[in-house]
Amino acid sequence: MRLLVACEDSGSIKEVLCEKGSDTSVQNARQPSFVDQHLSEGFRQRVEIMTLLEGGNRLVAARANGELQLVKISEDENSAILTEKGEQMDIKAKKLNIESSLEGLFNEAKMIDIHKGSKKRSRPYDGFCSVSVAHPLQNVLLCATKSGMVHVIEVKNDKLIKLASHEVKGPLDFAQVYDLGRNSKTLTFAYGGEENLVKICRLISRFSKLETVWEAKNVKNDRLDLKVPIWPTQLRFFETSSENDARKSQEKCDFEFVTLTRYGQFRIYKTLHGRKPLLSKSLVEKVEFTPQMAMCHSAITTAGNIRAKLSQELSFLASDSKKNIYQFDSNARLLGKIGAGDVTGCATFVSVHENKYVLEGGLDRYVRIFDLKTRKCVTKVYIGSKVNSVIMLDDEPIPYPSDGPEYSKKRSVNKLTEEEDKQDDEEMWGRLQDNDKKRNKPRTAST
Amino acid sequence: MAVEEVRIKNKMKRQQVIADIKDQKNKERHKMRKQREKHERENPELKEQRLEQNVPNTIENTRVYDETINQPIEADEDELARFFNTSNEPPKILLTTNVNAKKKAYEFANILIEVLPNVTFVKRKFGFKLKEIVEFCNNRNYTDLVIINEDKKVVTGLTFIHLPEGPTFYFKISSFVEVQKIVGHGRPTSHIPELILNNFHTRLGQTVGRLFQSIFPKNPDFEGRQVITLHNQRDYIFFRRHRYIFRNEKRVGLQELGPQFTMKLQRLQRGVKEETEWEHTPEMDKEKKKFHL
Numbered sequence: 143m144r145l146l147v148a149c150e151d152s153g154s155i156k157e158v159l160c161e162k163g164s165d166t167s168v169q170n171a172r173q174p175s176f177v178d179q180h181l182s183e184g185f186r187q188r189v190e191i192m193t194l195l196e197g198g199n200r201l202v203a204a205r206a207n208g209e210l211q212l213v214k215i216s217e218d219e220n221s222a223i224l225t226e227k228g229e230q231m232d233i234k235a236k237k238l239n240i241e242s243s244l245e246g247l248f249n250e251a252k253m254i255d256i257h258k259g260s261k262k263r264s265r266p267y268d269g270f271c272s273v274s275v276a277h278p279l280q281n282v283l284l285c286a287t288k289s290g291m292v293h294v295i296e297v298k299n300d301k302l303i304k305l306a307s308h309e310v311k312g313p314l315d316f317a318q319v320y321d322l323g324r325n326s327k328t329l330t331f332a333y334g335g336e337e338n339l340v341k342i343c344r345l346i347s348r349f350s351k352l353e354t355v356w357e358a359k360n361v362k363n364d365r366l367d368l369k370v371p372i373w374p375t376q377l378r379f380f381e382t383s384s385e386n387d388a389r390k391s392q393e394k395c396d397f398e399f400v401t402l403t404r405y406g407q408f409r410i411y412k413t414l415h416g417r418k419p420l421l422s423k424s425l426v427e428k429v430e431f432t433p434q435m436a437m438c439h440s441a442i443t444t445a446g447n448i449r450a451k452l453s454q455e456l457s458f459l460a461s462d463s464k465k466n467i468y469q470f471d472s473n474a475r476l477l478g479k480i481g482a483g484d485v486t487g488c489a490t491f492v493s494v495h496e497n498k499y500v501l502e503g504g505l506d507r508y509v510r511i512f513d514l515k516t517r518k519c520v521t522k523v524y525i526g527s528k529v530n531s532v533i534m535l536d537d538e539p540i541p542y543p544s545d546g547p548e549y550s551k552k553r554s555v556n557k558l559t560e561e562e563d564k565q566d567d568e569e570m571w572g573r574l575q576d577n578d579k580k581r582n583k584p585r586t587a588s589t
Numbered sequence: 590m591a592v593e594e595v596r597i598k599n600k601m602k603r604q605q606v607i608a609d610i611k612d613q614k615n616k617e618r619h620k621m622r623k624q625r626e627k628h629e630r631e632n633p634e635l636k637e638q639r640l641e642q643n644v645p646n647t648i649e650n651t652r653v654y655d656e657t658i659n660q661p662i663e664a665d666e667d668e669l670a671r672f673f674n675t676s677n678e679p680p681k682i683l684l685t686t687n688v689n690a691k692k693k694a695y696e697f698a699n700i701l702i703e704v705l706p707n708v709t710f711v712k713r714k715f716g717f718k719l720k721e722i723v724e725f726c727n728n729r730n731y732t733d734l735v736i737i738n739e740d741k742k743v744v745t746g747l748t749f750i751h752l753p754e755g756p757t758f759y760f761k762i763s764s765f766v767e768v769q770k771i772v773g774h775g776r777p778t779s780h781i782p783e784l785i786l787n788n789f790h791t792r793l794g795q796t797v798g799r800l801f802q803s804i805f806p807k808n809p810d811f812e813g814r815q816v817i818t819l820h821n822q823r824d825y826i827f828f829r830r831h832r833y834i835f836r837n838e839k840r841v842g843l844q845e846l847g848p849q850f851t852m853k854l855q856r857l858q859r860g861v862k863e864e865t866e867w868e869h870t871p872e873m874d875k876e877k878k879k880f881h882l
Contacts, residue, residue, distance in 0.1 A: 151662075152664060265727075463863065488859075526660065527664075
């Protein structure tokens with residue numbers, strides 16, 4: 143497996159080469175073969191979001207100082223990765239090169255006003271909340287900041303070009319691109335945040351105009367007739383269940399999506415049905431959720447939406463601000479926890495890789511990979527820095543030159559040959575029959 | 590004959606015989622030790638050799654493997670500078686209590702005022718949220734906010750919030766001994782003390798150590814000869830304060846200044862009480878040989 147990990151403390155991207163079963167916290171377990179640091183720029187310039195572009199050899203890194211970088215991933219021919227025995231492996235390290243960068247995408251002044259009304263205690267700085275590819279426009283990126291800046295950026299000839307900038311009501315916790323339609327001229331996305339209800343917007347006439355298509359309404363007051371606080375943190379689109387094809391549904395403003403709020407409410411919206419949610423369920427009481435939601439489904443688009451109808455078999459992962467990572471089904475029923483007992487810090491990054499692995503990284507400075515089906519930890523690597531984002535480049539096993547490290551082999555169980563096995567069986571039967579006779583004897587005598 | 594082999598049915602007799610056996614064994618042992626001492630006095634190498642070979646197993650030296658121990662902190666100067674006070678200013682600390690605090694909390698505050706440098710005590714009033722308090726502190730350039738937590742007339746905890754951006758530490762306080770209760774205690778002077786941090790090895794421990802480093806100024810007054818020791822053992826941090834004197838080239842005299850108390854890290858949060866970085870859970874106590882600091 144090859145991972146790229148965005149580290150907070152050093153502001154770098156780390157490359158980790160590890161095998162299934164690696165665990166740095168156990169001394170005699172298998173250890174990762176290679177860990178290297180790239181593009182270290184310091185804490186202030188830490189990478190917050192990494193998005194892999196089509197093809198998998200380019201990456202967009204969003205840094206905390208408002209810089210967006212286009213990074214090319216290539217193989218480093220000069221690198222030599224050695225095994226513990228000192229042999230050279232046939233695998234090469236990656237080289238990360240900054241091709242182009244774009245600065246000044248933040249609006250720091252707006253954050254001061256936002257902080258006054260916010261429930262967060264520490265003063266927030268502007269940061270990226272999403273960078274995603276606007277499918278089917280492969281080379282167009284939508285990037286949104288916490289203060290409410292929305293930028294449309296084109297990747298052309300290995301360069302980042304800003305096409306348009308818009309300002310929406312802040313603060314933003316997410317901006318989710320709708321990539322289920324096939325209309326290549328408009329770009330539809332949804333956004334929301336603290337005291338900022340979910341809104342669906344459309345960028346038209348070459349992204350120069352922004353119009354709000356739909357706006358959600360808050361749920362009914364609670365039983366004490368108090369307003370329910372608003373704070374959606376994540377949103378995922380689904381294919382609509384009505385008969386319309388995707389294009390028509392977009393024109394008609396027919397969307398279906400689910401949201402997760404900071405207070406742990408899971409909500410299902412259907413825009414044709416109304417502005418209030420169809421269903422609103424509390425996942426876990428008195429728990430604050432982080433803006434992390436990962437869908438477990440086989441048909442997930444690059445932006446994280448689901449190319450299927452909302453159904454029973456869907457499940458999703460969400461992490462809270464303490465240390466838990468929950469898995470819920472679409473009825474908001476808790477299926478189980480991931481990494482319970484092992485994870486000690488808040489999971490700041492949770493994602494699902496190809497409906498097979500769960501990638502987790504958090505404040506406890508570990509990157510863990512779980513098997514989605516069994517929820518067991520497959521790999522655990524100490525990174526040495528808080529983790530902001532993890533990308534799995536491939537999950538191929540590492541080709542070791544020899545048979546690999548010795549500790550990786552399991553202790554071979556003494557296997558019996560076939561003849562021995564048969565003999566053993568016969569002996570066993572014989573013994574059982576003897577036992578039977580012995581047991582039967584007194585019984586027959588008594589009767 | 591060993592103790593187990595004594596099979597006398599009469600209990601009194603049996604006890605007597607066993608006592609005799611034990612007495613004999615003790616005598617033999619004392620004799621052996623005396624002889625060994627004599628040999629070792631003549632030949633000190635023997636003692637060194639014996640001590641080298643017989644290292645007793647303690648919980649500390651059989652602790653569970655932790656890969657974060659003695660690894661360099663991965664952060665550039667920028668981040669360290671952010672944590673330590675920038676532009677080399679001395680720390681400025683605001684000390685307060687929980688809302689509706691009782692006498693004990695104020696007494697503890699009096700003691701902390703003597704210990705912490707450049708500290709201002711403010712009585713906690715109703716109606717101010719933590720967010721507002723932090724804002725007031727930031728406007729007045731405070732570098733740390735310390736909150737004493739008192740519950741049912743007992744001081745139970747201490748919160749350290751590093752300003753302006755955190756992190757937040759919460760410690761449990763126990764085994765508090767007043768200055769007056771310490772026999773032969775001295776009187777502290779207002780000199781900036783030296784700081785000794787012991788056994789903060791893991792990554793979490795280093796973070797905690799850095800908290801204390803950032804609270805006390807880095808330029809101690811050596812003429813004051815005062816030392817504050819924060820000694821970590823099995824995740825308990827012992828606070829002690831002494832004055833030292835060099836009596837001659839080899840001997841050092843110590844006078845305790847007090848107070849004494851023990852802290853245990855319960856929680857470490859990012860920012861001002863935001864996401865949890867580490868929290869103590871009762872399950873962690875199951876494993877006796879796993880230490881986190």
